[in-house]
Amino acid sequence: MEQTTGRDKSLVFQNRSSSKEFLLSKAELVPLGKLYGKAKDSRDKDVLNRLFPAIQSGDDFLEHALKLLTPHHVFGAIIFRIDNMRSLENDQNRDHTDRIISEIAKTIDDICKPENGFWGQLDRFEFGCYFPDKDSEGCLEIAVKIKVDLEKKGKETVTTGVAAYPAFSYKKNEIIENARKALEHADFFGPGSIVAFDAVSLNISGDKLYQNGDINGAIKEFKTALLFDPTDVNVHNSLGVCYAVLGDFSKAIKEFKEAIRLSPEEIMPMYNAGLSYQLMGKKTKALQHFIKSGSLGENLFEIDFQTGKLLLELEKPEEGRIYIEKALKLKPESSIALFYLGEIFTATGMLDEAEAAYNKAIKINPNDAASLSSLGLLYQDNGRNRDIAMTFCRQSVEIAPDNGLYRQRLGKIYLKQGLLSDARNEFEKAEELGCESGQYIDEVRAEIKKL
Incomplete structure (x- = not known):
């Protein structure tokens, strides 16, 4: 489920890139920084500590959250990022950005507490929230409440990523990272968007790993994406490219064929199958796929x-x-x-x-x-x-x-x-x-x- 701001989901993977001559979808993402870490500036803590003396941040918050979640077999996680703040941040605007952080933190706190949630600061402009016994749909409803509340107040918008536990083989401590992947997915739809972790989120994550040279990591992401949606053509194509780059052409062609079966008019898997056949020495088959x-x-x-x-x-x-x-x-x-x-x-x-x-x-x-x-x-x-x-x-x-x-x-x-x-x-x-x-x-x- 996505709450978007005018950009259709089909636009997410229209950009094509060529890597070692194979074609794959390319995620163009804004770097969001590290997932974990300590607050770099004590002032960040001071701003919120005056309002919320017990607030925790970074690793301290995440470690505390996992302890609180120990008895819970179902929970949701949300990451909120205040939009367009890094471009405004400088010494002259610091008081202004501090006020925005405080006001949005109040909104998050006001809505989280009645839902039995707890939250902390992940980065200067990011907040992480956990909701025991809430699934993904429940967290999406909360995220929409916060979005609507901020719009009514005329405050800054937040981009939001949502994930839930249980989810396949993911451990409890990995769910916040899945929320981060959903947040990066939400970046495609613009400020104020809300996205729940899904196959497309994993495809984007896998593409980033691929571009950084972590082929095996990308394969893991793409395989998991297919558990969410076995019919995702982009994921089958991307997985095929990974296998082809590793020289496992039989597995690569299997993925390309499945993508072609699902979407016969899609160019990328047809071309990639041709290139794989060419690298295998099957030139006639390769030519047929190139021409097609x-x-x-x-x-x-x-x-x-x-x-x-x-x-x-x-x-x-x-x-x-x-x-x-x-x-x-x-x-x-x-x-x-x-x-x-x-x-x-x-x-x-x-x-x-x-x-x-x-x-x-x-x-x-x-x-x-x-x-x-x-x-x-x-x-x-x-x-x-x-x-x-x-x-x-x-x-x-x-x-x-x-x-x-x-x-x-x-x-x-x-x-x-x-x-x-x-x-x-x-x-x-x-x-x-x-x-x-x-x-x-x-x-x-x-x-x-x-x-």
Whole structure:
């Protein structure tokens, strides 16, 4: 259940992000600070202690709350955050913000006490409340009462997150954190919003963990979200992305397929399934999914780029060019798309166009090792300035020393220029890096024997 302020729930996950080329929903959240901690400023305590001498804050409040909740098998937790306060906070406004904190604390206290609730301060502008024997619906009713009361008084608004115990395998001390996740969910709907902890809250939390590199933590959040709502397409897609990033493509595709079954017109899982198939070497299936995702009505760079790249790999460069050029219309400054356009031009014998594409890519990204290497090879193979060809290929190896193909290309240039020792070194390193170069090593040895 959400109380919103004009923003529809469907807007929560409209933003897409690309991580390692996979598409997933992206939560754009305002950092809210730490969940626990001591009050940093004694003045924060003094302001409320004058009104509520027994008030507790931070960890002290949370530890005391858990003791009080020991005999209760059902309870609710609410976090209230006073809206738009941090932007107003400065030394000149401190007395004004102190008054607002005090007035809102009075409202919370007036409504909590008759409901058998107890509350404390979590942060300067945040209050945590517990309600023994109240479920999520009961806490939502209380949150709405506080919202309405503040509106009547013309006071500042509060954004509110609600959670309840029991909930799946969550422990009592984790419920306040669930209320925090609901609070972050509420941020999507603007000031004054009220949100109860649900699958979307967990999806947002999982996305934050994913963006911070905690893939396993994200998986845990997404799995729990599916206990709330097994039909959530975004969650299935996000879980699939996590599995794919970990290299477990069978699990990833299972999640993407379920998302596609639930919503056949959703682009992200269709594309992500294609990318997973591509990484598994199943190029035909990958192409089918890329083309299908591209037909669903939204122009996305990643889809056109991957489709064009795959068509080039399937030796269909003319078809691939159509998609790469579409991708470049969406991102004209993409050096990687320009590189693949150069590869397509090279494959179709359009060498002047290939040179122009590589040069443009390098101008955008001077450290584009792929374009430097391909441009050097193009110069070498077409009898252009061999010194420039060597320079480009050397630069590519300096940028990406662990790329066997770039070393092999540099070795070929050394070989043609009679630099046999240098050529052998590059071919041997290329071989060590998994780029088959045995025939070139034999060729160098044969040339050395002639000396």
